[in-house]
Amino acid sequence: MRPALVVAAGIVLGELAVWAERAGLDVPLLPASWVYAGGESGARSLLGAIASSTIGVAGTTFSITVAALSLASGQMGPRLLRNFTRDAGNQLALGIFLGTFAYALVVLRTVRSVDETPFVPHLGVTGALLGALLCVGTLIWFVHHVATGINVETVINLVHEDLREALARLTFDRPDPAAPREPPRGHPVTAREGGYLRALDEAALSDWAEQRGAVVVLLVRPGDYVFPGAPVAEVSPAASAGDAAAPVRAALSLGVRQAAGQDLEFTVRQLVEVAVRALSPGINDPFTAMAVLERLGATLCELAPRHLAGPIVLRSGRAVLHRRAIGYDGLCDAMFHMIRQNADGSAAVLIRLLEVLTDVLAVEASSGRRAALRRHADLALATGRAGLQDPAGVADLNARHDSFLRATASTGSP
Missing domain, CATH: 3.90.1170.30 (Pyrimidine nucleoside phosphorylase-like, C-terminal domain)
Incomplete structure (x- = not known):
């Protein structure tokens, strides 16, 4: 949508520049020495060069971008590519290239030689020059923006921000009422x-x-x-x-695809996918998986004082709607199961998982939620004992689990 609006703006500006030239209007914002003063031949050549170069740069730049994103999708998952396609900066950069191209074409069609009715849109050519300079600056910014945008830490932070927004939207300060009984069959x-x-x-x-x-x-x-x-x-x-x-x-x-509007697990699964791909033998990047675990732990800490949606909706004190709502146990399962299963040979990731669970335990007061954290800590220990071949790694894992148990005892058993 944004590229189309910028292209439309380029067409309108081109028409306005030609109209202003024909009406004999001055542009007080520009010094006279900046306004194009050449003839018809130079105007044609200049506008043609700007049009051809901007459309060529737009096609080449975005072809390279698609190739870079294709490589990045192998590491972070193809479902994260829409975070790049919906980026306002990427869309505006494409719009500026194409808008300058459209502007140059609109102005170029009005240039007339002496053999015809002579007309050279000096203001329009000057605007095309300014647009070309804007494209140069946009190209420099765009290369930097794409390079930082496909960085895995940047992607993890972006998805984590989406998860925080979903958490604020789908959780509540007070608990919903519990279901009084099993839902009726109908x-x-x-x-x-x-x-x-x-x-x-x-x-x-x-x-x-x-x-x-x-x-x-x-x-x-x-x-x-x-x-x-x-x-x-x-x-x-x-x-x-x-x-x-x-x-x-x-x-x-x-x-045809999932959305994060009412699905808290959707954004969680996006983060988990980054960690699981990082743990694959082809990538083998435990540090990315550890970074994901840290964001997931931060999410659980933010969830500690809040409440998830309950299983019923009341109207006039009567349960009129029974719904399937995700609980804390299910949310933790979505966060940790797949990472733990794919980290069975990585002591560093399993140790970091236990450290994250210990940190979350320190801020969580609910006994039911603490029991869920204890379950995942025990599962991490069992996975490490069964899959790790390094005795030192197993010993470190046992020590972290003992620290988790001591934290459990110091703050009350779940």
């Missing part, structure tokens, strides 16, 4: 189309259930893949089930 509602559940309009569905005196039990949650014809909800009583298909389906927003 009439199933099936999906007509397939795709990833990107968003769920729980408010509208809860309002409908309250008006009808019904109870809706959701069988899917944001991030799940919904199969065509598969049940997505159950509605009771049976009298309300016949009218439930339309509101239930309308509340589901499906797409």
